[in-house]
Amino acid sequence: MIIQKEGFTFKFDPSKCEECGGKCCTGAPGYIWVSEEESEKIAHFLQMEPAEFRERYTRRAEGKISLIEYRLGVNNYACIFFDKKSGKCQIYPVRPIQCRTYPFWDIFKERWKEVARECPGILL
Ligand code: SF4
DSSP states (O other), rough: OEETTTTTOOEEEEGGGGHHHHHEEEEEEEOOOOOOHHHHHHHHHHHHOOOHHHHHHHEEEEEEEEEEEEETTTTEEEEETTEEETTEEEGGGOOHHHHHHTTTHHHHHHHHHHHEEETOOOOO
């Protein structure tokens, strides 16, 4: 099913996610924001105490909480929950809203060329 959203010049074909290998979960270092509620959901999914989850898998930045990343190479990092062997998210059913709403981020309304370079599911 092709997805389109008002205000965006591109459409998105989620069937491409299967073959992409996680380009939106890797790349230059960045933030994967999680709310308190999301972090509790993920902790529950992982059968961990929320405090332990936050300690092991998150960091504070700009007054918010972000998932941490691990290094893949030069200027190339992956979300801590990205499994590089399978190319899949290990917390997919409870992934944060930032991941669920990709590639329809406000920033890409103007900067559509950037997302089109990164994501093979973008249809122009
Ligand atoms: S939580 Fe999952 S979907 Fe989101 S960046 Fe991490 S690996 Fe990717």
